[in-house]
Amino acid sequence: MSSIDRLNDTKAAIRRAAEDCGRDPSGVILVCVTKTFPAEDVVPLLDAGHRVFGENRVQEAMSKWPALRARFPGVKLHLIGPLQSNKTREAVETFDVIQSVDREKIAAALAEEMARQGKRPRLFIQINTGAEPQKAGVSPQEADAFITTCREKYGLEIAGLMCVPPVDEQAAPHFALLADIASRNGLRELSMGMSSDYELAIQLGATYVRVGSAIMGMRDYPPA
Numbered sequence: 001m002s003s004i005d006r007l008n009d010t011k012a013a014i015r016r017a018a019e020d021c022g023r024d025p026s027g028v029i030l031v032c033v034t035k036t037f038p039a040e041d042v043v044p045l046l047d048a049g050h051r052v053f054g055e056n057r058v059q060e061a062m063s064k065w066p067a068l069r070a071r072f073p074g075v076k077l078h079l080i081g082p083l084q085s086n087k088t089r090e091a092v093e094t095f096d097v098i099q100s101v102d103r104e105k106i107a108a109a110l111a112e113e114m115a116r117q118g119k120r121p122r123l124f125i126q127i128n129t130g131a132e133p134q135k136a137g138v139s140p141q142e143a144d145a146f147i148t149t150c151r152e153k154y155g156l157e158i159a160g161l162m163c164v165p166p167v168d169e170q171a172a173p174h175f176a177l178l179a180d181i182a183s184r185n186g187l188r189e190l191s192m193g194m195s196s197d198y199e200l201a202i203q204l205g206a207t208y209v210r211v212g213s214a215i216m217g218m219r220d221y222p223p224a
């Protein structure tokens with residue numbers, strides 16, 4: 001089975017999941033996660049018309065995407081991995097959407113860089129719904145205050161929230177928590193659900209799902 005077959009299957013599953021819970025399928029956007037895969041593996045998906053992609057590392061995206069963008073107009077590239085404050089310039093240059101805003105230093109650096117470049121990527125705040133010490137994201141307790149700080153102190157328009165639930169737990173309570181935080185803060189967009197649980201995420205309100213291996217195949221990480 002080719003990546004295009006898997007892309008089409010995933011799109012069909014997204015449509016079914018949305019319809020099964022009475023949602024308009026066009027309200028769920030598929031972010032195809034291409035991290036670790038070379039540009040040549042992405043080209044067939046672009047040829048097939050897909051345009052929304054996710055990468056988790058700024059450096060990797062910078063080496064892969066400018067040439068692809070030049071060939072395929074209309075790409076929307078999402079940063080779904082952690083952002084260092086010394087990489088905000090490159091991140092604002094490279095990405096249309098930054099899903100991983102998670103601390104004040106990043107909010108400040110993004111505000112400054114967006115003003116400097118006159119470019120406004122859509123911003124999501126990452127919530128560490130499982131409060132895992134090793135994981136990026138704002139803790140659920142600090143979420144409301146951080147959203148307010150981003151809006152009022154830094155003038156940032158926040159589109160929505162993103163989460164990556166703990167691997168060893170049921171995802172549903174984490175998706176529900178994310179939806180709850182978004183709703184009480186007047187945020188529309190919810191980026192949640194990966195290859196193994198995007199249908200569940202759609203039931204719980206996801207507007208963006210981030211699907212990698214179910215489309216691209218297993219990732220082959222280079223040795224550390």
Ligand SMILES: *Cc1c(COP(=O)(O)O)cnc(C)c1O
Nearest residue numbers: 033056080194195210211212213
């Ligand atoms: C890698 C990654 C994904 C995609 O994971 P799959 O299980 O391969 O679908 C989604 N979100 C984030 C934040 C990721 O790092």
